[in-house]
Amino acid sequence: MAQQHLDPTDPTARAVTGDALAGYLRGQATEFLRALRLHRETGGGQNGTEESVDAARALRHSARRISGSLHTFRPLLDADWSEEMRPELAWLSGTLALEHACAARLERLLLALHRLSGSAAFPAQSAASAVGGRVTGAGRGVPAPANGRGTGPATPPTATAERGNLTVGAAKAGALLERQLTLARTRAHSTALQALGSSRFHAVADKVAVLASEVPLTPTAASADLRPLAAAAGERLNDAVAALPLVTAGHPYNAEALIHGLSPDPAPHPQDGPWHQVRLLLRLHRYAGEVLHGDDPPLDVRLLAAGQALNLHRDASEAAAAAASAARTPRIAPATAYALGVLHADQRHEVEAARFAFQQSWQKRAVGTA
């Protein structure tokens, strides 16, 4: 049901061949090189300006699409080249994503702390200093400040009044998270800079430069139909979704997400794994659609909503883990630990809410395409 646009048995659909794949890969490689040039022109990320953040995001954007297409359409591409290329692209986009993830996580946790203190207005000064103005407009599923969730005043109060609304515990928890996640972000920033200056990165960039002009298709690929491979990606997604506990997720307030909230295991909740996996498969499915439909892919609002729910799921899951991890800091005050406990449970609750949202949009999808 999820691959309606990729159905290879649809007789009205035009055949899409390996040429389209080559065109897509060339296009993404060109985007990659453009982003790289922009990145170098803006100081190579040394200054952390908005442009260099945009450039890094564009680099990740193309790297993910090239890597995903290499995976989905593997049989049509030179095997040795593919297998060498994919882990390098994954390393690159993973390394570049980390800094932004830390900043977004801190923003999400500080927003939640303010919401939990009965003050919904955005903690402007504190958050701006925390994320260095870098994530403007790039909030990864972070709710907008005036989202009607709170009872706070409509006009943003001064930072002092804001602080006054936070209890001592919440303020201390916020400061602790700010310290820990800012440190993690700084480290991620250095790692990304080192990566972009490394010979490993230059080797990837050289390969992408070759890809921009010459795609190593197999001899038969140019005339082969892409749709069966794209449909297989859709099938893998459907199978993974079918294995999710969607019946439970569709019952509001099932209290499943917090079930290991006090478990001694510091590792991420194992129950989140299958959802993260579906998130990746959904992305591959979307990229396969881009290859097939070129510049004008049909807009699937429900698929978009499902993907956003899974992004929220990932963000809330990681934020909850960050709160739990901060609570294990030695010698913190009980009030700080209490606030972190409330915050952890709140984020696990958002995990559950994201699963519910995914179930709702997926169900609509299934009904709509049946």
Next chain:
Amino acid sequence: MAQQHLDPTDPTARAVTGDALAGYLRGQATEFLRALRLHRETGGGQNGTEESVDAARALRHSARRISGSLHTFRPLLDADWSEEMRPELAWLSGTLALEHACAARLERLLLALHRLSGSAAFPAQSAASAVGGRVTGAGRGVPAPANGRGTGPATPPTATAERGNLTVGAAKAGALLERQLTLARTRAHSTALQALGSSRFHAVADKVAVLASEVPLTPTAASADLRPLAAAAGERLNDAVAALPLVTAGHPYNAEALIHGLSPDPAPHPQDGPWHQVRLLLRLHRYAGEVLHGDDPPLDVRLLAAGQALNLHRDASEAAAAAASAARTPRIAPATAYALGVLHADQRHEVEAARFAFQQSWQKRAVGTA
């Protein structure tokens, strides 16, 4: 819509006069005296046996019904007598309810701690020692152990294995709550015993004994129609429900209940007040129905579900407050405070879930009776 059975404009309904009210009050007074006799025979609650708990519950049961009917049908009863009687009955049922409430709250919180540690099986030994076996079968909305919420083993493991599943923080939090709520329960028990031996109580009991044979109706009450007064009770309920934020409550995961989760105010959440008020009005509405329909009131499943949701709402709200209050104990370990924070947020989520459940059953009611 909520007073469908009390609609005074319904021409098919038989007229119900003050005689029915007198009969109902005499019946409840008789029940009260029977419960009092049972209570004295079982040792006056000194031993805390199951019989004496049942007797105390029966006493509260009748006291609430007499008091509620005095309120709803006030114009038909001797005013001085009513005004003297009601606060005394409220004092009595309030005093008698406290001990059971403490025991049920502890049971609810210990169950939640085990659920949050990924172990859904009932903590048999610990809970039994905590509530002294008194609340058997009297769980006030406490979920059954095997409610499918957990992933724990189906057969109850030994108490040692159970303890092993709890982290240090959760175990310490459980011990702290057990200490505090057991102390509160013991105090409530003594207070109830003192109350039942007091001259104030004997005065109430004497008045109820008179009521069992002679109801002080006003001269015109015997032939007056009860239905307009019962309908007014239904109207008061409807008005109070209309003022609830039901649109928000009907959106799952609205995150409203925890919005003051870290507020410095130790008082109960002010947002809970209107819901508690509706709970009381729903009870008055139900009692008015009992007066009108005698021994055979029509079973309204949705009204029942709405009432149960509001009981859950009250229980979760009070349990959340108990967890927050325990976290303010001086010199507790950070791990204990963290567990109490998670527990507090969990119970506030149950508050939100109860509001959702109420909205769902009330909406069905409104549609069904439209």
